Amino acid sequence: MNVDFGNALATETNRGVSEDSLERLDERVARIHERIEAGIEDREFGYASLALPADTDPEEIREAVAGFDPDAVLTVGIGGSSLGADTISAALGLEGHYSLDNVDPAHTKRLLADLPLESTLVNVVSKSGTTAETLANFLVVQEAMDEAGVDWTERTVVTTGEEGPLRELADEHDLPSCSVPDGVPGRFSALSAVGLLPAAALGGDIESVLDGGAAGREALTPSLFESPAYAYGAVAYALEQRGATTNAFVPYAEDLEPFAEWFAQLWAESLGKDGLGQTPARALGATDQHSQLQLYRAGRADKLVTLVRPRERSDLAIPETDIKELSYLGGGSLGDLLDAEFEATEASLAAADQPNVRIEIDRLDAEGVGELLYAMEAACILYGELLDVSTFTQPAVEWGKRAARGLLGGGDFEEADAVEDKTVRSVEK
Template structure:
């Protein structure tokens, strides 16, 4: 991964970071890196996430699912138990990976009705095995298979912790079982079985994803000037300190749109604490140049725009045309047009003094997505260190889970009582 922070400098953008401020910030980065490196070395909770490129066994994952014969995969999970896997398969161009990560009944019914169940594997993921949304959806999926006369046990792989209802079910039914790695929060688990099982079932090279992540891991150093991941995380924090409270994340590749969703969870859940944290906004280039860009260029100076693209891709020529005003397109390709749109957006933002950062990866492929996943995880961990927050916890998320469990009858909770005590002011 390569990062260009030129359009986030104070001479270009408002807010912006001066080169002198970057030098001062680099001393903070050096101290933070010592903490991160020590945490990795000792496999401390959270920091162990950055060891996954070395500790995850691609061959072990492939052996575990070798007997799962399917042409499509349905992942049942939520949050980090689904977003990483979806990000990987999208980057690999895999169209036969489906995700059930919400308990919207109409959506669940439409999705299950659209699937060819005899040729679809089920990939159910929950560390605790007690996640309400995941277990509810899995029960619905299992019933759909039974109603269709399809043996779900021959098509189901489970990724979970050592104990819990899912672990017990997998043991009772002799299902292929993979471990959620110890010491790794869900949103940091894409480079483990949590994120790689669907790709492995569908015959993709999981080891290549890990190889790309290892290449990114090798760039970690005590200076933001030598490490693209740290450069991104440090500049994001510096801009937030100066008022850039939104991070608009804009990939210029359809295959990276799920990556933007993965980034949004990573950035929000890890850094949104103690009155701090940038709000991630998702967009897609060039599509959203015709919608959101108006705000990013002409709105408040309270955001940084992250522009992500691949420098190499398969391309397609634009056919010649005699239509006046369009003939110039016949000398170009779709890729050249996309690059022109990217660079025009970047220049447009800079001209309006809106800070933006360019991120590039060589290709959107197995190595490229591994590189991006690791690099942004490292950037996020560094950002948390610089901000002084507990990067790897999610207390606000747990509050909502406790409230939902109480409302569904799993025992009265303080959070459920708060929901029932809602202040109403209805207008009908």
């Protein structure tokens, strides 16, 4: 894995960070590295996430999906309970993985109508077993399978904590199950059964995903100048301190688009505290060069642009053409064009005085996505330590959960009372 932050240096942009500043910052990185290593060793809450490549047992996951040969896997979860699975399945090129990660009735109806329920494996994921959106969707899925004449207990696997309603359900119906790892917040759980089970059910090489994560673990060293993960986390932090409060995350591969969604949750939920943290913006290269690049080059000077790509990819030739204006394309390939778009965008941002960082993996395969996931988690944890925020909690999210549960009659929560206090000043026609 390679992280190139040359276009984020003060020598390239007056919004950038100087080498001297990074040298001073590196002293803090070394101390934080010791803290992270100790947290991993002791499996402290949050830091245990970075122990997952070693702690995750792929055999447990394979045992849970043994006997199934599904045409589709439907993950019923939300946030960290689905985004990691989406990322890994897409990066491995596995067809047939779907997620119910919202409670939009129209979308849920369409998806369930389109799925071959008799050959679909339902993968229900919630650490607490009480997540309202997940449990509501699961009840809807059960009913749909009953109506289709499918025994849902024969087509369901559960990933949850050691206690809670889902664990009780799994025990009652003898459902195959996996455990959500202790001490690991949901958004950091991709390299566990939470993220790996759908890929395993669809025949993916989850062992190599974990090997990639292990390579990311081995790459952590006490210096940002020697560790790609720490380089990214430290530079992103340094740029935020200089006004880059938005992080536009732009992968140049369709199969990495779910990874950008996963990154957005990781960055936002971990770092958005105490009036601090970068706001992640998701884009896709080269598509969003035609919709967002104008803003990144000429809009507010408050951004870091992160460009992500695999160095090697499958390719497709562009046929020759007799059209003179298009002759430069003929004989080339779509991969060549995408790489040219990547490098042109990178240069155009630098020319516009816009700091940007390049992240590259060797190829988009099982090891590549495992290493990428691990590195971004480590980068986020380092960033949180530098920022001195509580990286592994999400109190603002919990407030909204309590308010929604109170509105639905799930308990007496003072947060629900705040809804009634909303100021209404509407215009209706």
